[in-house]
Amino acid sequence: MSSATGSTTGKVICAGLGPGDPELMSVKSWRAIQGAGHVAYFRKEGRKGQARTLVDGLLPEGVTEHAMEYPVTTEIHFSDPEYNRILSEFYDRWADTLAEIAQTENVVVLCEGDPFLYGSYMHLYTRLQGRAAQEIIPGITGMSGCWTASGQPITWGDDVVTVAMATLSEDELVQRATETDALVVMKIGRNLPKLRRALERAGKLQDAWLVERGTMPSQTVQKLTELTGDVPYFSIVLVHGQGRRP
Incomplete structure (x- = not known):
């Protein structure tokens, strides 16, 4: 190019x-x-x-x-x-x-x-x-490294995956999370409380995972509901799709 x-x-x-x-x-x-x-x-x-x-x-x-x-x-x-x-x-x-x-x-x-x-x-x-x-x-991509680290496919069959920034408004995050099958949210940091509220409103908080420093030696993978404390800006939150499969 x-x-x-x-x-x-x-x-x-x-x-x-x-x-x-x-x-x-x-x-x-x-x-x-x-x-x-x-x-x-x-x-x-x-x-x-x-x-x-x-x-x-x-x-x-x-x-x-x-x-x-x-x-x-x-x-x-x-x-x-x-x-x-x-x-x-x-x-x-x-x-x-x-x-x-x-x-x-x-x-x-x-x-x-x-x-x-x-x-x-x-x-x-x-x-x-x-x-x-x-x-x-x-x-x-960083997100590819993160969903691989989670040990679960991010999409199946006809799943639609949405990539969103946690810097969006809470209402828009709710809309994006509600209308998609699989979700990747980037730029977390200080936006974490807002993202938690949005995922809860969308009914997807219990299915959300947080990956910090994916593929690096200090990598961590945990359920978002089990997280305590702050997270780095470049963490990624995942909601895996559960679509069609043979």
Whole structure:
């Protein structure tokens, strides 16, 4: 997958790293990383970053690293126009940097999961159209890693699966949960109490499972009703489908 670029000799390669277990990274992503002269990755300020952690020991000697630190996380609500303005400037700036590198060299951007499924790289992808050649390497999604960790198929037969964000309103979460067979809810964190209420109203709380850090050494899988305490933002809640089967 690429975009028109004129006379550039390099390209931006976005490597999907999979759900968290480095062994679930594709051979194609591994090869791109092994041959990288430049590697870029997103992270919160002061953190190493999950994507960078996943490639520990894999980067070639002499690689130049570019840490793309988010200017905001939860300090400003995403509905605030200031949130979009700050993030837009951030993505504009890094698109300029990556396009400049790709004039003469390849740069590999690391992305957890699959780049085109809620990945931050999408915001760079659209900005780089026509400015740099791009290659997107898909990855196993985080949600796939989580439902595999649960030990139960997420769908059977004609089941419909819905992917929703816990950042939605409680009423919309109720509607989505009610109208689907199988449910995946992402971005939990501080939205957990609202999600619990929504699942209870939809009659699906008793069937909900929470997976934290799916496929990683610290992975946990438990019934949502048995959970005590807070959960990380990147936890996933699952309601498995129970549809047609032979």
